[in-house]
Amino acid sequence: MTALLPAELAWYATGRFYRAKDGAVADYGYFLHLPFFDVPLSDADRAETGAHFTFAARPFKAQAVDNGALSLGLDPVGEFSLYLQRRPAWTFDAPASFAQGECIATFRRTSLVVGTTVAVSAGTTMVQLIGTNVFSARLVASSAFEFDGSRHDLAHYLGDGVTQFGTSAATPIAPPPAGYDLVLPFTGSAIALGRTG
Template sequence: MTALLPAELAWYATGRFYRAKDGAVADYGYFLHLPFPNVPMFDGKRSEVTAHFTFAARPFNAQEIDNGVLSLGLDPVGEFSLYLQRRPMGKFDDPASFEQGECIATFRRASLAVGTTVAVSAGTAMVQLIGTNVFSARLVASSAFEFGGGRHDLAHYLGEGVTQFGTSAATPIAPPPTGYDLVLPFTGSAIALGRAG
């Protein structure tokens, strides 16, 4: 097991932002890459229904600010957890399915996270194109686990946590699951923070 160097690639993730009808937002999804050597990420073809490693955020309420063609979403400090699903069961139509299995780590965003959506003029209307965000998250809990013929612990690989850069679509997925009024797909790439000192 080799620990990652600071700013070395930690993971690739993809998922969806879900806004509940009461305005609370959370994101759920799965990992395409994690720093576990020789560990199977999927049980079959790559998709949410075969992913062994998933994530789920605690719902939060975001604030919005407009600045011309930019729409800014301000996400408060919050937490998200990673799960090992030995028998994959994630489904985008059932967001709670991504927080099943063994919780192997929990992260807390280090500060306010700002997401930016860009809009362009299309005739008489403004059309939103994509959204971006970046945040750092500290690793606040980690549990060692055995999988794929080895023993692993995210704390060993990542050190203090990660900084993630994300891109989201501005076109909603329809229809949203029951209880939600907006769903947007996204992808995220994270680098390791490394160890303090």
């Protein structure tokens, strides 16, 4: 197992933001890349629904600020966890399914997260294009696990945590059958913080 250097690529993730009808927001998804170079991240026969490594956030309530063509979402400090699903059974139609399996790590965002959505003029209306955000998160818990014949621990690879840069679509997609009124897909890439001291 080789630890990542500070600012070295830690992961690529993709998922969706879900807003519940009470205004609470959470994000759920899976990993396209992790620093486990010798570990298969998905069951190739099942495409994206076969991902073994998923994440789920604790729901939070964001504040909104507008500045001309920029719409800002202010997300409070919160936590998200990573899960190992040995038998993947998650689906975007049931966001809680991303939190099944073994919790292998929990991260806590270190400060307020500002997400920015950009809009451009299209005739007489403003059209939203994409959203962006960046945040740092400290690794607050990590559990060693065995998978595909090897033993791993995110604390070894990442050190104290990550800084993630995210991009989201501004156009909503159809929400699951019940419980949510807005869903936006996103992707994120994170770099390792390395170790302090």
